[in-house]
Every structure is written in C-alpha cells, then in structure tokens.
Amino acid sequence: MDIYQHFRAEERPTIDSLLDKVRTASEQYAPVLTHFLDPRGQYILEVIVGSFPDMKVHFNGGLNAERCRAIVAPDYYVPEESDFELSVIEIQYPEKFVTLEHRHILGTIMSLGIEREQVGDIIVGESIQFVLTNQLESYIIMELTKIKGASVKLHVVSLQDMVQSKAYWQTVDATVSALRLDVVLKEMIHKSRTIAKELVQRKRVKVNHTVIEAVDYQLEQGDLLSIQGYGRARITHIGDRTKKDKLRITYQTLFK
Structure with a gap:
C-alpha cells in the first residue's frame, strides 16, 4: 500500500515521521509515544496504523482535547493515563489588570524555545490552563514568570481538573x-x-x-x-x- 498517494505532497515530512514511529512500534512490538498532533496529524496517523496488522493507536491530550499525543502499540496494549506523559499547567495572573488570550500564552511559551509540537491545548475559560509534555514541566514553571508584561505563577493540576472552554463546537x-x-x-x-x-x-x-x-x-x-x-x-x-x-x-x- 502506497501511503503517500492518500495525502498531499507537502505532508510527506509528517507522514515520514509518523511512519517511522509506527514501524518502530511494529518491529519492536512495543508502545511508541508521539508528540502532540493536530486533528489532521491524528487522521494521518490513523490511516498509517490501519495498514499495519495487529497495531492500534490511542490518543490523549486531556478532556475533549483538540491536540493530542498518540501511543502506537500492539493491539494487546491498554495504555494508562500516565503513559501519555502529559502535564496540565494552570496560570495565576492579575485578572483585574491584564487580559490574556490564547495568542499571548502561546507566544510566550514559544519565546522560551519550546516547539509547538511539545504543547497541547491552551484553554482560556474560567481559568487559563495549557497542556505540555511532562518533561518540560520543571523548565516551564521556572522560566515562565511573565506574560504580556504581567507577573504570573504556574501550578500543576491533574488532567481531571482541566477546565473546559466556554465555547462549543x-x-x-x-x-x-x-x-x-x-x-x-x-x-x-x-x-x-x-x-x-x-x-x-x-x-x-x-x-x-x-x-x-x-x-x-x-x-x-x-x-x-x-x-x-x-x-x-x-x-x-x-x-x-x-x-x-x-x-x-x-x-x-x-x-x-
């Protein structure tokens, strides 16, 4: 099966990267964790995994997440929440004096040298939270101290305590x-x-x-x-x- 014929030419780097992870999981017959994928990346991965017998893909980025990490694994494997290595960070900031939006948070995170694929959803609701790979948890808490000129404090919360956006699809x-x-x-x-x-x-x-x-x-x-x-x-x-x-x-x- 020619995987590439199903997708755009410009998506080839994404396909190659995901195909490599699926092959690794298949050859080693062991789970492989990906970075965060947007909905299109998730769809591409599902198509690729579908061409490998006895392999399955599992997604998790938090409750109702748009951006998710994936685990590609043999069909016997049932992942636990901790296997996705997610951290949910809540931002405390002076709400009376500054208004923070999605773009302010993402821009500040990326200014610290963190790649977009290491960051999941950014939720602006009753409180502001974002998801990222847990390997970056200590670094982000230490380095992210200001957003839009305002001092902020970061706290780790559980996936179960993720807020939901007030907007609905x-x-x-x-x-x-x-x-x-x-x-x-x-x-x-x-x-x-x-x-x-x-x-x-x-x-x-x-x-x-x-x-x-x-x-x-x-x-x-x-x-x-x-x-x-x-x-x-x-x-x-x-x-x-x-x-x-x-x-x-x-x-x-x-x-x-």
Missing part, C-alpha cells in the same frame, strides 16, 4: 460541489463565494496553521481552518456523493 452536515477551499469556506461562513475568495486571497485563512492563498486548494478530512474574523472550523468527515454528484461532508465550527 457546532457540528454541521452539508453537501458541497467540490472540496476546493473557496467552495467549502463559502458553506462554512454562509457568505458568497466571492467573499470566500477574497478572504483567501487576502491571507485571512489558514489551513492546519499555514496561510493558504490558493482558492482551489483541496481540503481533506481532518483539516483545521482558521478564518480571520470568524473563528475556527474543521472537517471531521468526507462521505460519498449524492445522486446530484455532490459530496457529503461533516464539519464543525467554533465561531465568534
């Missing part, structure tokens, strides 16, 4: 004439195709965290869209065609 079933970015975007934002094209051409749309300027960019299952002025959306399923030759898709939106 809304699931929609729809049909589209094609998986072109402008066509699917038009459906998601309920605007004209002209407006959808303008958003893309003005660099206001990201797919899997990368700005896409081609309106005919082909979307696939697992893709995560960030749409400036609207919010985020993700394609969770691509189904078969209708009698009128339209594609059935399921997508979720987290709009403002």
Whole structure:
C-alpha cells in the first residue's frame, strides 16, 4: 500500500515521521509515544496504523482535547493515563489588570524555545490552563514568570481538573460541489463565494496553521481552518456523493 498517494505532497515530512514511529512500534512490538498532533496529524496517523496488522493507536491530550499525543502499540496494549506523559499547567495572573488570550500564552511559551509540537491545548475559560509534555514541566514553571508584561505563577493540576472552554463546537452536515477551499469556506461562513475568495486571497485563512492563498486548494478530512474574523472550523468527515454528484461532508465550527 502506497501511503503517500492518500495525502498531499507537502505532508510527506509528517507522514515520514509518523511512519517511522509506527514501524518502530511494529518491529519492536512495543508502545511508541508521539508528540502532540493536530486533528489532521491524528487522521494521518490513523490511516498509517490501519495498514499495519495487529497495531492500534490511542490518543490523549486531556478532556475533549483538540491536540493530542498518540501511543502506537500492539493491539494487546491498554495504555494508562500516565503513559501519555502529559502535564496540565494552570496560570495565576492579575485578572483585574491584564487580559490574556490564547495568542499571548502561546507566544510566550514559544519565546522560551519550546516547539509547538511539545504543547497541547491552551484553554482560556474560567481559568487559563495549557497542556505540555511532562518533561518540560520543571523548565516551564521556572522560566515562565511573565506574560504580556504581567507577573504570573504556574501550578500543576491533574488532567481531571482541566477546565473546559466556554465555547462549543457546532457540528454541521452539508453537501458541497467540490472540496476546493473557496467552495467549502463559502458553506462554512454562509457568505458568497466571492467573499470566500477574497478572504483567501487576502491571507485571512489558514489551513492546519499555514496561510493558504490558493482558492482551489483541496481540503481533506481532518483539516483545521482558521478564518480571520470568524473563528475556527474543521472537517471531521468526507462521505460519498449524492445522486446530484455532490459530496457529503461533516464539519464543525467554533465561531465568534
């Protein structure tokens, strides 16, 4: 089976990295832990694992997490929570004097030299928390002392004490004439195709965290869209065609 034929050419580095981990798990017949994967990365890994007999993949990034670590292992293996090596960090900050957003937290974390793949979800709700690999727990607590100029304190909490975002993903079933970015975007934002094209051409749309300027960019299952002025959306399923030759898709939106 040629794994590469199912995915985009630019995804080859991701495929190679994940394929290497699956092969290692299969050859050693032992569990292998990955870094954090976005929904598209999780989908790619599931497809790869599906081509290896007797191998399974398990995901965990905390309660209802979008970004998860994966364990690829023989089908006899049942992972425990601790096997995913996750740390949940809660931020205490002077709420009366500063407002912190997702971008402030992520930017500060990455300014410390921590790669994005080592960080899971960042939850801004009743309190602010983020998830990361537990090997970085001591380092982040020692080094992250200020965000947006405000002094902060970090505390480790259990996965069971993760807060949930007040925002909720809304699931929609729809049909589209094609998986072109402008066509699917038009459906998601309920605007004209002209407006959808303008958003893309003005660099206001990201797919899997990368700005896409081609309106005919082909979307696939697992893709995560960030749409400036609207919010985020993700394609969770691509189904078969209708009698009128339209594609059935399921997508979720987290709009403002």
